Amino acid sequence: MTARHRSGRHFLQIPGPTNVPDRILRAMNRPTIDHRGPEFARLAAGILEDLRPIFGTRGPVVIYPSSGTGAWEAALVNTLSPGDRVLMAETGHFASLWCAMAGHLGLEVKMLPGDWRHGVDPERIEASLAEDRSRAIKAVCVVHNETSTGVTSRIPEIRRAIDRTGHPALFMVDVISSLASIDYRHDEWGVDVTVGGSQKGLMLPPGLGFNAVSDKALAAAKGGRMPKSYWDWQPMLGANAKGVFPYTPATNLLYGLRAALDMLQEQGLEEVFARHDRHAEATRRAVRGWGLELLCLDPREYSSSLTAVLVPEALDADALRAAILEGFDLSLGNGLGRLAGRVFRIGHLGDFNDLMLAGTLAGIEMGLKRAGHAAAASGVAAALAYLAAPDLVEAGRASAA
Numbered sequence: 001m002t003a004r005h006r007s008g009r010h011f012l013q014i015p016g017p018t019n020v021p022d023r024i025l026r027a028m029n030r031p032t033i034d035h036r037g038p039e040f041a042r043l044a045a046g047i048l049e050d051l052r053p054i055f056g057t058r059g060p061v062v063i064y065p066s067s068g069t070g071a072w073e074a075a076l077v078n079t080l081s082p083g084d085r086v087l088m089a090e091t092g093h094f095a096s097l098w099c100a101m102a103g104h105l106g107l108e109v110k111m112l113p114g115d116w117r118h119g120v121d122p123e124r125i126e127a128s129l130a131e132d133r134s135r136a137i138k139a140v141c142v143v144h145n146e147t148s149t150g151v152t153s154r155i156p157e158i159r160r161a162i163d164r165t166g167h168p169a170l171f172m173v174d175v176i177s178s179l180a181s182i183d184y185r186h187d188e189w190g191v192d193v194t195v196g197g198s199q200k201g202l203m204l205p206p207g208l209g210f211n212a213v214s215d216k217a218l219a220a221a222k223g224g225r226m227p228k229s230y231w232d233w234q235p236m237l238g239a240n241a242k243g244v245f246p247y248t249p250a251t252n253l254l255y256g257l258r259a260a261l262d263m264l265q266e267q268g269l270e271e272v273f274a275r276h277d278r279h280a281e282a283t284r285r286a287v288r289g290w291g292l293e294l295l296c297l298d299p300r301e302y303s304s305s306l307t308a309v310l311v312p313e314a315l316d317a318d319a320l321r322a323a324i325l326e327g328f329d330l331s332l333g334n335g336l337g338r339l340a341g342r343v344f345r346i347g348h349l350g351d352f353n354d355l356m357l358a359g360t361l362a363g364i365e366m367g368l369k370r371a372g373h374a375a376a377a378s379g380v381a382a383a384l385a386y387l388a389a390p391d392l393v394e395a396g397r398a399s400a401a
């Protein structure tokens with residue numbers, strides 16, 4: 001059977017991979033160059049420098065030709081030794097996967113259980129570290145923005161909790177779905193390894209993984225005894241200093257990254273964050289207008305890059321998503337792990353504007369109406385009223401200034 005042509009743009013509103021803007025697509029649509037030649041060295045040097053402010057760091061950022069999962073592994077294997085204890089918090093599906101990975105790698109994980117509706121509780125981190133008098137815990141690893149739940153943990157508060165105990169554990173943070181969309185500061189917040197990926201706020205296709213690395217993490221890496229080769233920071237950092245990589249880099253993705261960095265610089269990160277905050281607020285207003293429940297229970301932890309929505313018992317979230325895809329060519333995120341069938345997730349991050357959000361919310365509202373959800377009428381109206389208010393646009397600009 002031949003695939004059916006659908007006119008107009010597909011709406012890719014899963015919380016990553018996100019829509020790749022034409023400018024980035026065009027930037028990648030060039031012949032691959034010699035990755036050991038002078039042109040590449042100039043490209044790499046510029047990217048390695050300009051990536052730092054995106055992570056809020058003055059230190060090095062390692063770039064892997066990998067998905068985010070690879071960058072998770074790199075963070076662990078570079079800094080730790082077999083049998084080391086790590087403290088993690090079960091905020092959702094991705095925190096659970098990182099925890100499982102640490103176990104597979106031979107680390108001993110203490111996972112603080114969670115209800116998948118809250119972020120990391122700084123007090124519980126503090127209590128666990130305070131109890132650890134022998135300093136057996138070598139790292140605290142948390143997910144900043146839990147993509148399965150739309151909950152953003154309060155990283156500065158977790159840092160302060162660690163500091164109150166005087167515990168020397170490394171602090172590692174996954175920013176895969178918050179990088180370049182939610183305020184994040186690797187240096188200021190005292191993070192040792194920040195784990196990122198290309199396919200969300202950076203507006204690129206999947207395929208690049210990142211580690212931003214503190215001096216303390218670099219020192220820990222000198223004593224780390226986990227087996228590693230591909231992920232080893234040392235050959236990377238050595239080669240990067242000369243504008244090359246120890247193995248073949250993802251050259252065309254790096255062209256795209258160059259364009260993404262230019263676009264983020266032109267818009268300014270503060271404005272990028274304010275835009276995400278505003279779209280997230282409009283989305284929450286729509287959800288309340290539809291009479292549906294946000295999965296995230298604590299307003300201090302609302303995610304600005306995605307919103308997870310609980311559906312009533314009478315609805316199956318996957319059937320609703322399938323009908324919206326079929327009817328309106330709009331992809332929404334599914335419920336992951338224990339949330340399967342119970343939630344849908346609206347991605348509002350990356351290359352996104354008011355009318356894209358309006359279209360997304362309209363598609364959901366029409367899908368809810370078709371599914372017989374009675375209260376579906378006022379969600380889009382509530383969101384549009386918020387987006388249309390000029391004072392909010394000004395407020396967004398002012399907060400960005």
Ligand SMILES: Cc1ncc(COP(=O)(O)O)c(C=O)c1O
Nearest residue numbers: 067068069094147174176177197
């Ligand atoms: C928060 C978070 N961590 C880790 C991952 C895993 O990244 P990847 O699928 O690129 O390997 C994802 C993927 O969506 C994620 O959202």
